[in-house]
Amino acid sequence: MEARDRHLTRPAASVRDVAIRAGVSVGTVSNVLNKPDIVTPTTRSRVLAAIQELGFVRNDAARHLRRGRGRTLGLVVLDVANPFFTDVAKGVEYTTGRAGLAVIFCNSDGDLAKENAYLDLLEEQRVRGVLITPIDDASERLQRLRDHGVCVVMLDRTSTNADACSVSVDDHLGGQLAIRHLIENGHRRIAFVGGSALQQVRDRHRGAQQALVDAGLEPRSLQRVDTPTLTVAAGRDAAARILGLPRQARATAVFCANDLLALGVLQGLTRQRVRVPDDIALVGYDDIDFAAAAAVPLTSVRQPRQRLGQTAATLLLEEADKPEEHQHQQVVFDPELVVRESSLHRLP
Numbered sequence: 001m002e003a004r005d006r007h008l009t010r011p012a013a014s015v016r017d018v019a020i021r022a023g024v025s026v027g028t029v030s031n032v033l034n035k036p037d038i039v040t041p042t043t044r045s046r047v048l049a050a051i052q053e054l055g056f057v058r059n060d061a062a063r064h065l066r067r068g069r070g071r072t073l074g075l076v077v078l079d080v081a082n083p084f085f086t087d088v089a090k091g092v093e094y095t096t097g098r099a100g101l102a103v104i105f106c107n108s109d110g111d112l113a114k115e116n117a118y119l120d121l122l123e124e125q126r127v128r129g130v131l132i133t134p135i136d137d138a139s140e141r142l143q144r145l146r147d148h149g150v151c152v153v154m155l156d157r158t159s160t161n162a163d164a165c166s167v168s169v170d171d172h173l174g175g176q177l178a179i180r181h182l183i184e185n186g187h188r189r190i191a192f193v194g195g196s197a198l199q200q201v202r203d204r205h206r207g208a209q210q211a212l213v214d215a216g217l218e219p220r221s222l223q224r225v226d227t228p229t230l231t232v233a234a235g236r237d238a239a240a241r242i243l244g245l246p247r248q249a250r251a252t253a254v255f256c257a258n259d260l261l262a263l264g265v266l267q268g269l270t271r272q273r274v275r276v277p278d279d280i281a282l283v284g285y286d287d288i289d290f291a292a293a294a295a296v297p298l299t300s301v302r303q304p305r306q307r308l309g310q311t312a313a314t315l316l317l318e319e320a321d322k323p324e325e326h327q328h329q330q331v332v333f334d335p336e337l338v339v340r341e342s343s344l345h346r347l348p
Contacts, residue, residue, distance in 0.1 A: 013054035021050035072102045073316065074122035075155075076115060076132040078198075080107035082230070082260060083288040084305055085133070088155065091309025092131060099317055101128065108135065110197075110229075116141050123150060129316040131155045131309075137199075151323075153316045156308060157199060158330055165319065167312040167331045171200050174301040174335035175207025176214075178255045178283045179222075181299070181337055183215045186347030187253040187281060191223040193238045193265060194257025195230060201257045204285060208255055223251050230257060235264020242280075243272055252280060252347065259284035259291045259300055266294060266342070277345035287338050297340035304333050 019026045024043060031039050032047040039047070050056075075092055077085040089105060096103050104122060108115035112135050119141050122130055129151035134142060137157050145152050152164060159166035182190055192208055194201045209219035225241055227234035235256065242251055242265075256262035262284030269276055276282050276296045284291055287302035311331055319326040 013056040015056075017054055018047065018050045018056050021054060022046045071100070072104050072125065072127045073313065074104045074106060074118070074125075074127045074130040074132075076106040076108055076118055076122075076130065076134075077155075078108055078110050078133050078135070079230070080105070082258070083290065084258070084286045084303070087288070087305035088309040091306035091311075092313045093309075094306070095310045095313035095317070101317075110135060112136065112139075119145060123148065128320045129153065131312050131316060133157055137161075151316050151319045153312045153319075155312045158332065163328060165312075165315040165328050165330070167308055167315065167333075169303045169308070169333045169335050171203035171335070172207040172210070174285060174303075175204040175209075175255075176211040177207075177335065177337040178204075178285070178301055179208040179211035180215070181339065181343060182253040182255065182281060182283065183211065183217070185253075185281065185343065185345070188217065188221070189223070189249075189251045190221075190253045190255060191225050191242055191251035192255050192257070193225045193227060193235065193242075193261050195227050198230075201230070204257050227261065230261055232260050232264035232267070235261035235266075236268040237264075239265045239268025239272075243269070243274065250280075253282070253343070254280060255283045255285075257285055259286045259288045259298065262298055262300070262342075263290060263294060266296060266298070270295065276342050281345055282342040291338075292340065294342075296342045299340045299343040300338055302336045302338045307333065 015026055015029050019029045024047060028039065028043060029047055032044050036044055073096055075089060079085060093103055104127065106118040108118060115135055119130065123145060130145060131153050133156045134154065137154055137159060142152055146164065154164065154166035156168055157166060158168045179190060192205055194205065196202060209222055212219045212222060225238045227238055238261065242254065254265055256265055262282055266276060266282060269280060274280055282298065284298050284300040287300040291298040291300045315329060
């Protein structure tokens with residue numbers, strides 16, 4: 001029993017162990033692993049047999065770290081429960097997979113302390129770079145990463161730093177598209193549902209106000225319904241607050257800062273037997289898959305989610321692999337309004 005335990009806990013075989021078993025030098029073993037074509041077939045067979053007998057596993061991580069080039073990227077998002085970020089992550093994974101790299105997926109949950117802890121961990125792991133939707137894009141922690149030679153690309157956020165790359169969507173335009181559509185359908189009392197902590201949400205709100213100004217309407221007529229989070233539950237609560245207003249003051253249309261809020265609003269309205277879009281029209285933002293699959297298919301401002309991830313990962317790899325040639329870019333995609341049943345009712 002003791003011999004068996006010793007066997008189970010023996011240390012992993014090293015390159016030197018393989019060399020001794022095969023009767024060759026450590027350098028020859030290294031050549032078999034990295035440049036097999038320069039080793040004679042007979043010697044190569046002996047080394048491979050020794051590797052098989054000893055159960056040797058090469059430590060690629062250590063090898064790459066010695067070169068100062070990790071085989072992983074860090075991806076830090078605000079809310080892993082939001083399908084928007086899942087689709088962005090798919091785009092990141094597609095690009096990194098083609099480059100032979102892996103992604104460490106981190107969820108900050110909108111908590112700055114949690115975000116910083118993940119950034120500490122990623123730096124310790126010597127990742128090749130970090131893609132992040134930051135809580136604060138001007139944080140000292142992000143700058144410290146750059147100062148330590150870690151590439152950082154802002155994702156779903158426009159960087160205010162000319163010495164960094166960012167990939168985002170024109171959220172100001174997205175807000176305009178949503179409200180312009182509702183105005184064209186005759187709506188004048190419109191509610192905006194969303195919090196104010198995130199820059200993206202503030203930009204969508206400002207875009208919505210701009211659309212009112214462009215139509216000759218008072219921007220303050222946009223009824224703001226602040227929410228603590230951008231979740232389905234927060235959307236249901238917002239619906240109750242909207243329905244709590246007198247009918248003559250109640251919004252005839254609602255624009256939500258993301259689709260999860262819109263789905264919550266839809267649930268809240270439906271439970272109170274308020275018809276969408278006949279009684280209240282509804283528009284979301286992101287165009288996640290659930291938007292089209294909702295009980296009332298949801299009109300939404302579409303973001304190119306996977307393309308965001310692919311582009312951000314490409315920029316990061318370019319900077320990490322060829323820092324002397326790399327030029328920082330602030331890529332901004334245009335959103336697109338996808339009209340479905342939830343907003344098709346036209347007021348007289």
